[in-house]
Amino acid sequence: MSMDRRKFLKAAGLTTLVGLGGKGVFELLRPGAVEAEMAHESHGHDKHHEQEAGPKVRWAMLIDVMALNKEKIEKIVHTCHYLHNVPNWGDPKNEIKWIWEDEYEHVFPDSYNEYNHILEGLPFLLLCNHCDNPPCVRVCPVQATFKRPDGLVAQDYHRCIGCRFCMAACPYGSRSFNWLDPRVQLKKEMAHGRKLNKQFPTRMRGVVEKCNFCVERLAEGKQPGCVEAVPDVMFFGNLADPNSNVRKILKERISLRRKLELGTKPSVFYLI
Amino acid sequence: MIEKALKGSSVYWGWIIFLLCLIGAGMMAYLYQLKVGLGITGMSRDISWGVYIAQFTYFVGVAAGGVMVVIPKYLHHYTKYGKIVVFGEFLAIAAVVMCLLFIVVDIGQPMRMLNVVLHPTPHSMLFYDMIVLNGYLLLNIICGYNTLLADKKGVPCPGWVKPFIYISIPWAISIHTVTAFLYAGLPGRHFWLTAIMAPRFLASAFAAGPALLIMILLFVRKVTKFDPGDEALQTIAKTVCYAMIANLFFMGCEFFTAFYSQIPGHMHTLEYLFAGLDGYGNLVPFMRAAIVIGLFGVFLLLVPRIRRNPKGLALACASVFLATWIDKGVGLVIGGFIPNPFETITEYHPTLPEITIAAAIWGVGGLIVTILYKVAISVREEQARV
């Protein structure tokens, strides 16, 4: 059955693409693309098959909600926003945020339990979920946001046209738009002692940005900045490897993911 | 033919100058926006689309509405539309140009706009929207210009134009379907995630576009020697009436699904728009008014005596146009963002530069309609003299 399905998908992919021509053909027929698609299709039906054909790396983030406190949250947010030169506009209209704190009922608005208040008031950290099936990637008209083979949902600021379709599509409110020039605000903050991270660029106005899972650090073999800041609270690892640190923890702890019913398959897990 | 737009009364020129001033003001505001960024608008992290995209959505409808005179004329040989079908096509041209302009002013990096062509992305609905809108503009220019030119020369429309006219019919449906798909396929935006989004868009389009056409034609009949014909106007009015009833019915369906299922996410936006939610309710008076005005418009159209009276017809069409404009040109897009993914509410207040830019694009639309209609009317008046 699996061979037939695979053949069918390949044929379907080809026939869809014939009419489109140009770059689309090249980009969509990358080796492995069809196999990756297969892994989605067979999810939950044929575990063995998934491991055989699925991607070798899928980065995931685990956040131990029970181990978080105000001090650690501040450290995490500061580390991330320093590393990526995220300006602090200080007003909700223009604000840019990559990682931030919110309450349970806002993070899981559909799972409110009026008879059990254990989770209420706990600090939850919000960031891009780097979904396995990301709606933002689906809607972007220029592939400025795209999924890398290792599961990262990346954003190409050079290509983004600023249409903000991805912001409408993201069910997690993870994306921010540079309504104004971020350097204007950074300059103001620098006058008050803010330091820039000169290893990492800023953004320009008119593009969308979000958490990048510290792709620039992963490239150097480092852990994401937030994980390095609080290694006892946040864990980062390969979800596709059954022996990875994150898979081991997920086996033992109860975990939550946001809005699973939407089929986006988030890669951020909240440990309870 | 275009030289006919250069001869006109002082009122005509006054109107043109007024529109140019409006456009000039908008261009100044746009330069300001280009320099500073979209932060000069009322949009925010939570309400990331505002007046621009809302107006875009509405005018895609107006553009598609033109097909309601094309179908009877070319598929059913309803000859009463023979003289006015070009006005439907010219209205569509103006509306599509407005749509494209609304997109241009909305994007954060307009100089990178051609990336959409450079990196074609078949899984993005915006990619298809780019194709269908530009295609529709081209089709209407081809069809409108050539049919009018043939009329001017007193010869039948050349045969090669016919296929374009027939293509333009499903194409008109496609522009508004794709525009609905921009919204209707987004997970987590409950208000937009509805299968009847495209049908509802089409219904309101087929009400709003022809309603605007009737209003303009009534005005044309009053100030020029061209008479579009009573029967033609009455037939369009019936189209407006049926389409508006369908639109209101679809709206009722949305209410039913949300409130009978009692699923909170589906009810929240409707509650916000029509009753207020958690103490927020900026749009409530407008949305309620839209329902009342819409029903009033339908009532006026349903009573034959009122419909046959030019003043009654104008009022009815104005009501339909206004009601659909509030519903789709304001509530639909803004409402989709309320509440936000965290179930909290941020409201939206458009700013003066933002409104100036939007008004200027209306001005561009007005200018295109004025010039094209002036040309078409001059041709029709010549015909009448002959």
Place this chain on the structure above:
Amino acid sequence: MYDSGKVIIGLAVFACIFLFPFLYNRGTAAPQPKPSLDTPAIKALSEKKCVENTRFMITTHMQFLNDWRDQALREGNRWYVNSEGKKVWISLQNTCIKCHSNKKEFCDKCHNYAGVEPYCWDCHYDPNGSKL
């Protein structure tokens, strides 16, 4: 020809406006720029060589940088192997500018001359750091 007088005057006015920039700037052509490559980092190099040969870098650096950008950002490939088989870390901020730290001399001179304004520095840092 109808209205030949008006047409000829119109053409003359058009020609004047069209030719004005050329006539106005006649004889004031700017000399070809000679950008200086000297920076402390380059002076310290034993062999003064960029990632590829100079001719190639002068003529092709725009496409080359575009390609680097796509490699690093989109393909996740941070290593470039040059024509001599040497591996180079792909980064404008952390490779190119480490040597070419004199943006005014090295980048701006030719770009100003050619009238191009690449948007690199809207996000990446001017190595002199005077302007954010």
